[in-house]
Amino acid sequence: MNIEISKTEDIPDTLYSSLLEADPSQEKVNDNIQHSSVFIAKNDDKVLGIILLRERTIFQTEIVNLSVLKKYRGKGIASQLLSFIISWSQANNYKNLYVCTGTTSFEQMYLYQKCGFRFDKIERDYFVDNYQDKIIENKLHLKDRVQLKLDLN
Numbered sequence: 001m002n003i004e005i006s007k008t009e010d011i012p013d014t015l016y017s018s019l020l021e022a023d024p025s026q027e028k029v030n031d032n033i034q035h036s037s038v039f040i041a042k043n044d045d046k047v048l049g050i051i052l053l054r055e056r057t058i059f060q061t062e063i064v065n066l067s068v069l070k071k072y073r074g075k076g077i078a079s080q081l082l083s084f085i086i087s088w089s090q091a092n093n094y095k096n097l098y099v100c101t102g103t104t105s106f107e108q109m110y111l112y113q114k115c116g117f118r119f120d121k122i123e124r125d126y127f128v129d130n131y132q133d134k135i136i137e138n139k140l141h142l143k144d145r146v147q148l149k150l151d152l153n
Contacts, residue, residue: 001048001075001077003043003077005040005041005080005081005084006039006042007039011038011050012040014047015047015049015067015069016029018049018050018069019052019065019067022066022067024131024133025130025131032054032064032065035054036064036065037052038050038051038053039053039081039085039088041081048068049069049072049077049078050065050066050067051063051065051066051082052064052065053085053088056098059093059094059096060094060095060098061094061097062097062098062099063085063098064100066081066099079114079115082111082112083115085097086115089152090152095151095153096149096150096151097117097149097152098147098148098149099117100145100148101145102135102137102144102145102146103142103143103145103146104138106138109148113148116150117148117149118148119146120149122144122146123144123145124143124144126144127144
């Protein structure tokens, strides 16, 4: 699928709902939107997905949310968004790109590793300590968060 990715300030409601699927905390999603660069993937006028990129330091940036609308999943859109963000981060002189996800997010961990990310650290009980409600993913209680890192040089 041929997609166009562009930076935006406006997030359509459908994509906002999709961000909440990836992270159920409305407070965290809103904070990430406020402090991130937002990129949207489109095909013609149809919105397909979104990625939020937040600067950690002048040399490091982090993907804080990546989501593709359900009806467009499995079509390589997330891979294209990641490829775009990797190139964008390199062009903007970042040295490292990070992404954090749940240890029960098997598809996401596969995707990130396929794109060159490597495991960097595990934060035990991150989702237990930072989220009010218990999160079940892939029929497992999500407790720990894994950080993956991509060196961009």
